[in-house]
Amino acid sequence: MQPIPSSDHDPRAASDASPAASPAAASVPQVAELIASARLDAARAALSAVAVPTPAIACAELAEAAGGPVALKAECLQRTGSFKLRGALAKVAALGDAASAGLIAASAGNHGRAVAMAARVRGIPCEVFMPGDAPVSKVAAVEQLGARVQLAGASVEEALALACERAAECGGALVHPFDDLDVIAGQGTVALELLEQVPDLARVVVPVGGGGLASGLGIALRRAGSPAQLIGVQARACAPYVEALRGRVADDSELAAGATIADGVAIKRPGALTLPLLRELLDDLHTVSEEEIADAMVFLAEQVKLVAEGAGAIAVAALLSGRIEPVSGVTVAIVSGGNVDAGLLAALLRRHETEEGRRVRIFTRVADRPGGLAELLGVVASVRANLVTLEHVREAVPLRVRETGVELTLETRGPSHTEELLAALRDGGYEARME
Numbered sequence: 001m002q003p004i005p006s007s008d009h010d011p012r013a014a015s016d017a018s019p020a021a022s023p024a025a026a027s028v029p030q031v032a033e034l035i036a037s038a039r040l041d042a043a044r045a046a047l048s049a050v051a052v053p054t055p056a057i058a059c060a061e062l063a064e065a066a067g068g069p070v071a072l073k074a075e076c077l078q079r080t081g082s083f084k085l086r087g088a089l090a091k092v093a094a095l096g097d098a099a100s101a102g103l104i105a106a107s108a109g110n111h112g113r114a115v116a117m118a119a120r121v122r123g124i125p126c127e128v129f130m131p132g133d134a135p136v137s138k139v140a141a142v143e144q145l146g147a148r149v150q151l152a153g154a155s156v157e158e159a160l161a162l163a164c165e166r167a168a169e170c171g172g173a174l175v176h177p178f179d180d181l182d183v184i185a186g187q188g189t190v191a192l193e194l195l196e197q198v199p200d201l202a203r204v205v206v207p208v209g210g211g212g213l214a215s216g217l218g219i220a221l222r223r224a225g226s227p228a229q230l231i232g233v234q235a236r237a238c239a240p241y242v243e244a245l246r247g248r249v250a251d252d253s254e255l256a257a258g259a260t261i262a263d264g265v266a267i268k269r270p271g272a273l274t275l276p277l278l279r280e281l282l283d284d285l286h287t288v289s290e291e292e293i294a295d296a297m298v299f300l301a302e303q304v305k306l307v308a309e310g311a312g313a314i315a316v317a318a319l320l321s322g323r324i325e326p327v328s329g330v331t332v333a334i335v336s337g338g339n340v341d342a343g344l345l346a347a348l349l350r351r352h353e354t355e356e357g358r359r360v361r362i363f364t365r366v367a368d369r370p371g372g373l374a375e376l377l378g379v380v381a382s383v384r385a386n387l388v389t390l391e392h393v394r395e396a397v398p399l400r401v402r403e404t405g406v407e408l409t410l411e412t413r414g415p416s417h418t419e420e421l422l423a424a425l426r427d428g429g430y431e432a433r434m435e
C-alpha cells in the first residue's frame, strides 16, 4: 500500500485495518506508550466549538437487568448523530496544515458523516468511500454536508483500501475510522465527560467495531485512575475481537459476511493499534444476537425515548440480556449513535407490537350486501380496537353464496383486549380467526 498522509507524528497512526497484514503492525508502539501519548486535552479542545457534551441519562428501566443503577451516555444526541464527530474533529485539529488538501474517509456511514462535518467546519473538500450497501439515510447525510460519496466495495475494509489508494493519489489526508491515536483520543473525550457526570462510575459498557471508541474510553479511564471496568460488546454476526483477544486473528476467508443490523460495528478485522490497546484495557467482551439488538432498539425508543441505530444499541442489548455480572456503583451504557433508517425502526416497532400481541390480523366473513361491512366495523369500534388496514378476500377462501372474506389488521391493547374483540365478534355472529 502507498504511504498515506497522516498526522505529524507518524508512529501514532496505523495505516491499515488488518494488523496481521499491515506494515504498520510492525511499528506499533508499546501499549503503555500509546496510552500515555494519546492527546486527550488537545482532543477536548478541538471539540469545544463544534461537538456538544452529551447527557448521561439515568435509566431506571435497566436497573434490574443490570443489577444496579444505569445511566445511558446519549451519543445519539451528538451532532451528526454519533460519537464519531469527536474523533474526526480531534484528527483534523491534529493534522493542522496537512489537512489543507482535503480529507478522505472510508465508513459505514457515521464516520463519513463526522469527517464531512469536520471538513465543512474547516472549509476543505472531503471524499467518503462507503460500502455499496450502506444505509440510504447515511449516504444522504454525508452528501448533504457537501462531501463526495463513492459507493464502492462490499465492506468497510474494502472501502478503506480504496480510500487509502485515493489519498495517496490526490494528496488528501486519510482519516482512519478507528486505528489512529488522534481519532482514539477524540473518542476518549466521551469518558472525560462521564468522569464529570457520573461520580460513582463503576463500569462502562461500550460498543466495539474497530475498537476506537472503546480504546479511547479505556485510555481516558486509565489515565484518570478510575477504577471503572470497561466491558466491550460486539454484534455476534461480526465479532472478530472474540478470537483476536485470544491471540487469534482469523483469515478473511473465515469471517462471516457480517450481515448485522448494527452496520456501524460491522468491522471484520481489529486494528493494529486498537487490538493491543483493547487487549490491555478491556475487562470483558460480550456478544449480542440480532434479536437482542433489535429488542434493545425498541426498548430505547419505547421506554427511554431515544432513537438508537443497531450499533448504538448493542451495549444496552448486553445489559438487557442479563449476562453481565452486577457491580456496585453506576453502570454506564454508551448509546453510541442514532442514525437509523426511519423505515427500519418503524418496522422493528411494528414487529414488536405484533410480538406483544398489540397488532393482530383477523380473518372473518361478512354478508356481501350494502351495510355488511359497516356492521362488522361497528363491532370492532364497540370494543375500541383500532383498524389499521382492511382487505376484501374473495379468492381461495371458503365462502358461502353472497359472502365476502375480510382480513383486518388491528391495533389492540394486548392479548386480553384481542380476546375481548374476538368474543365480541363471535357474539355478533361472526366466525373470526386470528391469522
Ligand SMILES: Cc1ncc(COP(=O)(O)O)c(C=O)c1O
Residues within 6 Å of the ligand: 082, 084, 108, 110, 111, 177, 178, 207, 208, 209, 210, 211, 212, 213, 214, 264, 265, 267, 309, 311, 312, 336, 337, 338
Ligand atoms: C454508532 C456506532 N457505534 C459504535 C461504533 C464502533 O466504533 P469503533 O469502530 O470505534 O469501535 C461505530 C463505528 O462506526 C458506530 O458508528
